[in-house]
Amino acid sequence: MLKTATDTGQGSSSSFDVIVVGAGFAGMYMLHRLRAQGFSVKVLEAAGDVGGTWYWNRYPGARCDVESMSYSFSFDDDLQQEWSWSQRYALQPEILDYARHVADRFDLRRDIQFDTRVSSATFDEAAGRWAITTDGGETLDAAFCVMATGCLSTPKLPEVDGIKNFKGHCVHTGDWPHEGVDFAGKRVALIGTGASGLQAIPVIAEVAGHLTVFQRTANFSVPAWNRPLTDEEEADWKSRYDYWRGRERRTHSGFHNEGGHPSAADLTHDERIAVLEEQWNKGGLLMWNVFSDLMMSREANETAAEFVRDKIRATVEDPDVAELLCPKTHPMGSKRLCVDSNYYETFNRDNVELVDISEQPVERITGQGLVQGGREHGFDVIVFATGFDAMTGTLLKMDIRGRGGEALRQKWQDGPVSYLGIAMAGFPNLFTITGPGSPSVMSHVLMSLELHVDWITDCLVHMREAGVDVIEASEEDETRWTDHLNDVVAGTFYVEADSWYMGANVEGKPRGFMPYIGGAGKYREICTDVAAEGYRGFRFSKASQAVA
Ligand code: N01
Numbered sequence: 001m002l003k004t005a006t007d008t009g010q011g012s013s014s015s016f017d018v019i020v021v022g023a024g025f026a027g028m029y030m031l032h033r034l035r036a037q038g039f040s041v042k043v044l045e046a047a048g049d050v051g052g053t054w055y056w057n058r059y060p061g062a063r064c065d066v067e068s069m070s071y072s073f074s075f076d077d078d079l080q081q082e083w084s085w086s087q088r089y090a091l092q093p094e095i096l097d098y099a100r101h102v103a104d105r106f107d108l109r110r111d112i113q114f115d116t117r118v119s120s121a122t123f124d125e126a127a128g129r130w131a132i133t134t135d136g137g138e139t140l141d142a143a144f145c146v147m148a149t150g151c152l153s154t155p156k157l158p159e160v161d162g163i164k165n166f167k168g169h170c171v172h173t174g175d176w177p178h179e180g181v182d183f184a185g186k187r188v189a190l191i192g193t194g195a196s197g198l199q200a201i202p203v204i205a206e207v208a209g210h211l212t213v214f215q216r217t218a219n220f221s222v223p224a225w226n227r228p229l230t231d232e233e234e235a236d237w238k239s240r241y242d243y244w245r246g247r248e249r250r251t252h253s254g255f256h257n258e259g260g261h262p263s264a265a266d267l268t269h270d271e272r273i274a275v276l277e278e279q280w281n282k283g284g285l286l287m288w289n290v291f292s293d294l295m296m297s298r299e300a301n302e303t304a305a306e307f308v309r310d311k312i313r314a315t316v317e318d319p320d321v322a323e324l325l326c327p328k329t330h331p332m333g334s335k336r337l338c339v340d341s342n343y344y345e346t347f348n349r350d351n352v353e354l355v356d357i358s359e360q361p362v363e364r365i366t367g368q369g370l371v372q373g374g375r376e377h378g379f380d381v382i383v384f385a386t387g388f389d390a391m392t393g394t395l396l397k398m399d400i401r402g403r404g405g406e407a408l409r410q411k412w413q414d415g416p417v418s419y420l421g422i423a424m425a426g427f428p429n430l431f432t433i434t435g436p437g438s439p440s441v442m443s444h445v446l447m448s449l450e451l452h453v454d455w456i457t458d459c460l461v462h463m464r465e466a467g468v469d470v471i472e473a474s475e476e477d478e479t480r481w482t483d484h485l486n487d488v489v490a491g492t493f494y495v496e497a498d499s500w501y502m503g504a505n506v507e508g509k510p511r512g513f514m515p516y517i518g519g520a521g522k523y524r525e526i527c528t529d530v531a532a533e534g535y536r537g538f539r540f541s542k543a544s545q546a547v548a
Contacts, residue, residue, distance in 0.1 A: 025073070026148035026453065028102060028108055033075075034457060056153070059176045081241075085234075123403060154394045158191065196385045198221055200383065202341060211353070220332045222280065251520065258286060263300075276303070280307075336501070402430065419474070419477050420473075434449050468541060473538055476537075495513055
């Protein structure tokens with residue numbers, strides 16, 4: 001049976017009801033909810049403080065692509081009312097301040113062990129408990145283990161020789177030095193033009209002596225039109241937060257301002273351009289939903305893609321540079337759309353140069369810079385904005401073993417499979433928050449992680465009341481869910497791109513679309529129904545019976 005915090009003498013024990021891995025937004029909220037229900041909880045976190053992605057991604061220009069008033073926890077109205085955001089899209093330091101504020105306000109840190117990386121998690125079938133080991137050699141155990149490890153938490157360096165030889169400063173956007181990087185007057189190389197690179201480039205360009213951007217694939221980006229939030233906007237949100245949150249929860253992507261988008265097939269060319277222009281002027285990620293058939297109709301997609309290319313051509317003064325910046329190798333939206341502030345304008349600066357490496361990659365890093373196109377370029381700083389081993393990387397770095405000692409690495413050797421992106425057959429009492437197979441990165445992630453945390457908490461309370469202590473997803477339902485996931489994405493352009501959604505950015509990683517794109521609102525209904533139907537697709541038992 002599950003113990004309460006008092007039973008286990010929480011604080012001194014290494015035995016808990018629940019161990020949560022990660023103290024980003026997901027882990028913080030998980031701790032808060034479970035603690036309130038009387039479970040003993042320990043959170044293990046590799047970083048030195050809370051914040052997860054906002055702790056690590058401190059590169060210049062890092063900001064959230066979800067609007068500030070929406071990008072916050074919804075679970076506590078006092079918290080919603082007391083916090084004020086300064087801009088339409090908040091910068092990383094402000095979001096990290098918010099995470100710290102939440103940690104202070106709910107006294108979370110006393111149950112979080114920082115500077116602790118989990119190296120393995122093993123399910124003991126006889127005891128029905130997880131043994132967790134850390135890089136510090138500690139072993140802890142818990143009835144349940146919740147992986148709140150984030151989708152983009154394992155930075156990926158390119159497979160290029162010589163990085164260690166570089167005598168200057170070498171940094172990755174996803175593991176940015178806390179003391180910052182001095183770019184003033186320096187010769188800077190930046191490799192990678194995804195969401196991180198696009199945010200960093202304009203800010204670095206303002207201080208660097210010279211910035212060379214090495215681009216392998218041009219990306220589609222939409223302006224953020226960032227600006228200070230007005231008092232009226234804040235007051236509107238705060239006077240009816242329930243309304244806005246309710247709207248978010250019913251939409252496809254979780255954005256409060258998502259509307260009904262027309263099918264491009266029903267519009268004339270001029271009408272399509274008018275719709276695109278209107279969305280462009282609003283800015284932000286909703287360009288992804290501009291037409292309901294954007295990701296399925298070649299014509300709709302090409303109209304939108306050419307519209308963005310025309311914007312690039314109208315912004316970038318050098319026509320050759322503009323053409324290089326025009327994405328032509330993948331359908332718009334099949335790689336993560338970017339949201340920028342002055343990205344394309346930055347290429348009009350005298351101190352910024354674009355180098356196309358689509359045909360001739362960076363050959364190697366040297367002591368003084370890098371070799372590309374058969375010549376050595378000298379640099380003082382190299383910035384890798386080269387992304388992450390997304391969605392599965394962090395989970396598979398740990399040695400996670402379920403029933404019969406089966407390794408998760410083995411189970412996922414052909415790609416991740418899960419039931420709802422929350423649990424895996426053969427891995428009882430293990431939950432993943434925003435795991436592969438859930439909307440996660442295809443939705444407003446904070447909203448999606450709150451759903452998972454609430455669902456897991458309700459499930460554990462249900463188990464306590466029912467007097468059972470082992471839960472496991474059935475293999476049949478896991479297969480059914482995985483088939484559904486694949487059916488929904490089949491025939492869309494998502495499967496065409498060499499994106500990190502497809503695992504294509506990591507050599508040797510199985511190719512397959514990892515998040516669920518059936519819609520965040522629909523997914524919420526499914527999760528709610530599963531719970532209402534006595535956790536359909538899950539099997540419950542007592543630990544002693546679980547051995548069978
Ligand atoms: O990483 P990416 P990211 N040589 O994988 C290039 C989230 N995010 O850190 O496209 C040369 O998207 C690679 O080229 P290619 C968001 O979900 C959110 O920018 O593979 N280039 C690409 O251009 C986002 O999608 C916010 O050909 C190499 C780039 O590096 C996710 O994080 C802000 C290379 C990597 O782009 C990841 O974004 C920032 C090589 N060997 C990020 N290897 C918010 O605001 C890779 N590249 C919420």
